[in-house]
Amino acid sequence: MPQAMRSLFPFLCTAVLLVLTLSACQSDEPANDLVIYSGRSEVLVDSLVEMYRQQTGDAVDVEVRYGSDAQLLAALAEEGDQSPADVFWANTVGALGQATAAGLLSPLPEDLLDRPSRFTPEGGQWLPVTTRFRVLAYNPEAVDGDALPASVTDLPALEQFTGRIGWTPTYSSFQDFITALRLTEGEEATRTWLDGMLALNPNGYASNTPMVQALAAGEIDLALTNHYYVLRLKHGDANVDAASDVAPEAAVETHYFAPGDVGNLALVTGAGVLQTSERSEAAQDFLQFLLSEEAQAFAANTLNEYPLIERAETPAYLMPIDEAQQLSPDFNLERLSELDATLQLLRDADIL
């Protein structure tokens, strides 16, 4: 008998595996799921999604797949017609432009698009949700904010700050800024700008948070960063809410260049409804929610991002929304996906 048992063993194993497989298959999603593919990271937007879940109650089951913009785009392309996703929520306009170009997004109805925002794309296939800005952060104890230049292109002239400037060459937002510089000022001017900056012997940082901390500590005087890294240090953040972490008196201030200067590049986040969605109404409802006063105020208060509707309540330390909207240069943000030439430029200059 034990012999028979032994020869049965592999069969048993196979059977168990088969049963497991089948049971896993059967946990099929119910039809009323709303599936969101989010390139925005979980730590930032999870509470927002939770807020939406509370609102809709049992009517809709909201599921989110998190990833990077690029990963999700690639996945969407491979899934093709069978994609379970309804909404693509992205961190960058480049990714949304790519999704539009690949025909992944369906046009949005007028009532979603009629909100005045200078970032709304012409084709109307995705919706700008919030925006962040590139800024120049400075230490007010060492730098007179009023004396800082009106354009980022004049930065290389500040010889007095040799060795006192910080930047993050590997960070995607920095590279987006270089792309914008390349597309607005031209390749040659960008090269000159990079060489001029290198002559100032800047400090390269791997990420923004340590750079802004170094700024506050007086190790450097100027830093090219995103606006929310300054706000996060001074006013905290939804997810890093330690009292010790918030330092309103930190010696860090934000310098905006003149309105329309490429140094104030807007890093818009946005969302669109996918062609393959069978629940496009629910998907549109979610987009509507992202633009609701409640959600926009949440983004402003806990993520330190600028809302795109003017009624949203914002903390006092953010500049007025209509003013903020005029900061960014005038060029097609979808072109930020043209990153290849930028990387080449940075490599040629020995920065990457």
Place this chain on the structure above:
Amino acid sequence: MPDVELQEHVDASRGPQPAEPPPGSAGRSWRLREKLREWYLWGPALFVAVGVLIPMVYLVLRAAEAEPAYLAALVVRSRTLELLWNTVALTAGVLAVATAIAFPLAWLTARTDLRGKRLVTLLGVLPLAVPGYVMAYVLLATTGANGTLAQVAGLGVPRLNGFTGALLALSLYTFPYLFLNLRTALLDLDPALEESARALGYSRLQVLRHVVLPQLRPGFLAGGLLVGLHVLGDFGVVSLMRFDTFSYALYVQYTASYDRIYAACLALMLLALTAAVLFLEARLLRGLSLHRTGSGASRLTPPVRLGAWRSVGYLFAGTVTLAAVGLPLLTVGYWMQEAASIPWAALGEALRGSVSASAPAALLACGLALPLAYLSVRRSSPTTHALERIAYFGYATPPLAFALALVFFTLRTVPPLYQTLTLLIIAYALHFLAEAIGPIRTALYQAPPRLEEAARSLGRSPLQAFVAATLPLLRKGLLVSIALVFLSAMKELPITFLLSPLGFDALALKVWSYANEALFAGAAPFALALMVFSAAFVGLLLLREDR
């Protein structure tokens, strides 16, 4: 002197073969029937072959979409050569550094009277629990004018990046692959052979060169292969360290240009490089058989007395541990200080998710690796070797491409399987299978086939004979296999991102999610949980080993 086959005698295929089947179609069906009878060997092998070939077919499909002229312009340029050179240099460099760390450590823990060997062994395996991107973040945060070393100790070390950064980060967490394989091989060495060599007048050094090192070759190759292939396919470290290798170019292509087609071409070039490495390894392994052929069982090797050298041994083990385990733990602990509170609920959920996928994947991989390794060692033929090699291709396929291929094929063949835990487990098992094969193969080389033959002659079926005679000898190898796959699956990112069920949470995903937003304080508890839990699991497995 006991008879031990050590010479790299004839090519295995020229060795004694089973009776030739009659030629022609009758012969073919005879062979097929033979294979069907051993379905428990060939079934899993076929499954692996199909599973691993799918991503390669996918890459070929994608690459074929490219415009020939565009493709030619992209491929035939000096940059490709530069990428090739960088990739080869990094792989060779990591192999060298990892060997320099792993070999002394393996010898210390296997062959000497060092105290606390079990602890040192555990510490030598733990770096595997550190995800590559965490190691890279840690090195970046530690060095440089603004790094923690400068802040805490006032040490102005230049910032690690580029080649040196990638080399160090990769070596520091991949050396355990070599360490484990070498250690297993050293433990299983038959002392009689060395004693005979000594008795015949060889010096210690000569024994090492002519007797010990040759016997370590399968272990070294198995570990070295994993390290090499890992370096070839790694995205995380090279992208953070910005070192321009094939996989970094691939990463930039996917993330910056959203270009799957050129990325697929790059991936294929990478796989061609893998093929070259595999070919090399196969050449070096040819015709090896290291088991005892004499009667009786081998004794345990008496440990080498270190004497005054013991402190050097401790110093070495301590330095390695400090760099590979201490540094990540300290840095993450430093981040942890700034964390407001520990999110226990989220931590628990993520841990459960990680384990629920990684543990079954480790078992499945081990279950698939056993028949593959067995076929390759005991039914040595071009077919079985090819089958075993295929598993290594799965390992070298960049995980993002691997995951995309499975997305593509699952939805077109078995849509209900898409985004289920089952698919995730299968994907992990197939991708990490190569890690499971090495230790089992090494153990199989050292398990004498005679035992099985004896069991057969006593009337057991082949399967029964294997279970009764050989399986117990493979236990060590099996445990190491499980541990390796488990650790890798725990920290895997791209596959988890793309193939996990909706709403699935895992520690690695959480760590990445926070670290990517530069919220290191938030990432710290998850990174710590990932490392500590993996360490505990491996500790348990390895403790069983010595019983």
